Amino acid sequence: MRRPGIQDVGLAVCFVLLAVIAFRPSGVVGGRLREWRAERQVLARYREEWTEAAANRRSVLGEDAAPHVIFEFSDYRCPFCRSSHETVNAWAASGRTRVVLVHMPLSDRSAQAARAAICAEKQGAFARMHDHLMTNDDWEAGEVDWESVAVAADVPAGTRLVRCLNSPATTDRLARDAALADRWRITATPTFVSGRARHVGAASDGDLEKLIDP
Structure with a gap:
């Protein structure tokens, strides 16, 4: 040897x-x-906080009875959020998935849009305002007439929405959304989260399917 x-x-x-x-x-x-x-560790935190987080946030697309829930952390000026919008809407409309939108504005203009969506939600018109903000640019430049935006989005009480924009309750809601993003270590938009996984970036049907597949 x-x-x-x-x-x-x-x-x-x-x-x-x-x-x-x-x-x-x-x-x-x-x-x-x-x-x-x-x-x-992050996925474990999702599971621990999942039920409470889903129950306490009402910017929702889809039916409450849907068998699956996906959180979307989103910014209204984010191009990848916008490119995912039709796919997300289709999933919410399918009855399979409830999409809970968590506002994560990355600019002052986006924060104003998020406030408008929250205020429309209080009138039961979140989905209409959300769709308008994602598909139109009448709120992106200059001094925004939010009452006119509300009319264009078919939100019934534009004056009420304007009064709501900078209210303490709306500010608190944005702060709670930011706190959830921080706890769940969300650093980019869009980020899609289920109880078992997450996807960062523009989402296809296949990407969302992976989030809910057992």
Whole structure:
């Protein structure tokens, strides 16, 4: 039997060093393990808070009796949110999925749009205002006449909506949505979340299907 030579010992030492480098916290494998553990912690938090979060947020598309629930963290000026809009609407209309929209505005203009959607929701007209904001740009430039936007969106009481925009209750609602995004470590829009997984970015039918498949 051949005795290990200097070359063999050198190779063994190299393999050990490579393994140490890869698995240390700052190494490739160590970094992936850290990311995997963080993702598992976030998913566990989704499951812990799921029922309460779904019950306490009313910017909803679809039927309450739908067997599946997906949260969408969204910004009205986000191009990928807009490109997903028709797909999300179709899923909500199918009766299979209730989509709970969590407002995550990334600019002052988007925050005003989110406030308008919240105020329309209080009149039972969230879906109409949401659709209008996602598919029109009459609110994106200059001084916005939100009463006219409400009329265009078929929200019945435009004056009431304008009074609601900067109310403490609306501000509190936006803060609660922001707090949920922070707890669930949502950092980009759109992000779609189910009780078992999440998808970041524009969503296709296949992407949403993966969120609800057992």
